Amino acid sequence: MKDLMPASESEYTDADFQRVRQIAREQAGIHLPTTKKALVYSRVSRRVRERGQGSFHAYLDFVTSSAGEGEMQNLIFALTTNVTSFFREKNHFDHLESVVIPHLAPQVRAGRRGRVWSAACSTGQEPWSIAMSVMTAFPDAVSHDFRILATDINANVVAQATEGAYNAEEVEAIPAGRKSQFMEPSDDGDYRFAGPIRRLPAFRVLNLNASWPIQGFFSAIFCRNVVIYFDDATRERLWQRLADKLEPGGFLYVGHSERVSCASACGLIQVAPTIYRKDH
Incomplete structure (x- = not known):
């Protein structure tokens, strides 16, 4: 009977790690420093096991073959982390509510898109x-041309996001008033977004380091805790592309450990430690 266990860590070679690094960079722009070798083993070994491959080498041969095209996505998913929570970095949402939307709402009511x-x-x-x-x-945003584009490289998490259903622990960070206003409880104790709010977001799969089939410009872009995966050149290229998709006066929100090093060159002005405004 074929051994379905993956190679042990001692059989996970530096050559295997270098192949994963190359795949991650070419497929998603992800930069894996040498310090991530053990992390890559812990994450990819699960895929080796689930695919029934006898070794990392065999698994990577499969992934890079025409037959392994679907598994390539699973490998990239395994290498990325999906840690998130409601109203994470609350100052961004406070700024959106107090600065961006009050300025934008009258214009949208007058006929422009948001x-x-x-x-x-x-x-x-x-x-x-x-x-x-x-x-x-x-409150009447859904009655006008206002939409939220939500994208991610991982098709599995996009499907989950589209469903808009979360367990009781996950929704603890949502203020009680908003939870009752925008969500409905289910019999099993979970909560699901319901009512007009469901018309606002549109969920799509998108690789930020590939082409973007996106028309028009944005009043605000949230791109947080993403560039930590990229090398400097990939990071600066993404900042520039995001800045190019902001309308004049639009805002870019980044993660608490991130900085837009090319802000001036990208036409951005830092207005708070993690908030940038597109210069007019």
């Missing part, structure tokens, strides 16, 4: 938090 982009939406807590902030500051 767009916000959650560029790495993971399992959906970020775009649904954006939607709650929008509906709080602009």
